[in-house]
Amino acid sequence: MQAMVINQFGSAKELTLTKQPQPQITATQVLVKVHAFSIGQLDLSLRSGQLVEQVAPTFPLTLGWDLAGTIVAVGSTVTDFLVGDAVLARLPLATPGAAAEYVAVAVENLAYKPANVSFRQAAALPTAGLTAWQTIVTHLAVEKNQQVLIADFTTCAGQLAAQLAASIGADVTAIAPEAATEPNFNLVTVAEATQHQYNAVLDLTADPAGIDSLAPAGHYLATQSAFTLQPNGTELQHLVDLLSHDKLQLALGRCLPFSELSLITAHRLLETGHTQGKLVIEIIAD
Numbered sequence: 564m565q566a567m568v569i570n571q572f573g574s575a576k577e578l579t580l581t582k583q584p585q586p587q588i589t590a591t592q593v594l595v596k597v598h599a600f601s602i603g604q605l606d607l608s609l610r611s612g613q614l615v616e617q618v619a620p621t622f623p624l625t626l627g628w629d630l631a632g633t634i635v636a637v638g639s640t641v642t643d644f645l646v647g648d649a650v651l652a653r654l655p656l657a658t659p660g661a662a663a664e665y666v667a668v669a670v671e672n673l674a675y676k677p678a679n680v681s682f683r684q685a686a687a688l689p690t691a692g693l694t695a696w697q698t699i700v701t702h703l704a705v706e707k708n709q710q711v712l713i714a715d716f717t718t719c720a721g722q723l724a725a726q727l728a729a730s731i732g733a734d735v736t737a738i739a740p741e742a743a744t745e746p747n748f749n750l751v752t753v754a755e756a757t758q759h760q761y762n763a764v765l766d767l768t769a770d771p772a773g774i775d776s777l778a779p780a781g782h783y784l785a786t787q788s789a790f791t792l793q794p795n796g797t798e799l800q801h802l803v804d805l806l807s808h809d810k811l812q813l814a815l816g817r818c819l820p821f822s823e824l825s826l827i828t829a830h831r832l833l834e835t836g837h838t839q840g841k842l843v844i845e846i847i848a849d
Contacts, residue, residue: 566663567826568623572612575830580823581623586660586667593644594636595652595668598847599686599818600661601629602829609659610830617656627661628654630668631676631685632847641670649676651803653689653794662826664846674800677807681849683818685803687719687841691813692802693792695723698765699731702790703782707732709762710778714738719814719841720786721767723802726811728763736761816840 566583588594606626608614618624631651634644644650652668660666676685698720699705711728715721716737729735736759760778766785777783784790805811816838819825829842 564664565821566623566625566660567627567821567823568625568662569610570622570624572610572615572620575610575827575834577610578626578823578826578830579623580821580826583623583625583663585665588636588638588667590638590640592638592667592669593634593641593650593673595630595632595650595666596635596847597630597632597661597664597666598682598849599631599843599845600627601687601690602627602826602833602842602844603629603690604833605656605659605690607830607833614656618659619657625660625663627663628656628659629686629689630654630661630666631682632666635665638670644670644673644675649678649682649685650674651676651685651689651799652796653693653792653799655794656792662844671796672794672799673796674803677803680803680807682847683815683843683845683849684806684813687813687815687843688803688806689794689799690792691719691723691841692806692811693795693798694720694767694786694790695727696798696802697792697795698784698786698790699724699727702784703763703765705731705733705763709733710760711735712738712759712761712764714764714766715768718767721765722814723811724765724767730810733763814840816842818843818845820844821846 564585569577634648650673652672705728711733713725725735725737762781764783832838
């Protein structure tokens with residue numbers, strides 16, 4: 564099979580499309596034929612060597628954590644998923660490998676893809692969606708009528724977090740210095756945000772500012788320093804079902820074909836910091 568790998572840490576020029584052995588599945592895994600996978604900041608960190616403590620640097624190293632595709636084989640103890648099922652998944656941090664034609668996925672990390680959700684949408688959802696769910700619902704435990712501050716609304720995770728908090732009934736304020744006006748949320752500057760008191764602050768920025776604007780007993784969470792995403796198929800199923808019923812909106816960016824040039828382009832676009840929406844690589848067109 565074809566896979567996008569690196570043979571050493573470095574710049575985007577290290578990305579190489581090469582033949583790799585097709586994964587062997589265990590009793591509790593399925594083999595997914597990948598239709599699409601998405602690219603995020605984690606891929607840049609892995610490629611540059613910043614994740615050596617979390618990901619064993621065994622080269623060639625295949626990148627990618629978010630994928631969507633079709634099951635082509637199931638392990639001997641798998642009963643909830645069948646060959647032919649369309650699925651999406653977030654791989655564990657320690658075992659990337661989504662940037663390939665075939666990926667072995669543990670069943671607990673899988674969710675069914677609804678028919679009205681495209682493979683490119685499904686591939687864009689896992690990391691951003693699970694970050695939003697686990698920060699808003701699990702860690703901050705946002706409740707109805709609370710005042711919630713989201714920074715940064717320009718990220719896919721921030722946009723999904725704001726939508727989830729609003730669906731719970733919270734009053735959501737979002738810091739989005741580069742975003743266009745969004746009618747569903749109050750977009751403010753950091754200076755304006757510090758003039759208010761919030762029950763919960765979710766800081767998704769690269770350099771958490773530790774905004775001192777919490778109400779008494781309020782909760783502050785900076786994803787860069789105090790949050791580790793946990794793959795969870797059940798939570799991912801809730802998210803993709805919300806997407807399927809138009810209760811979540813997911814911003815898609817460019818969709819590129821599966822090639823060395825596309826991967827290098829995607830990484831360089833992310834490095835500029837000016838991408839809009841989630842970047843997706845499509846192996847099989849929807």
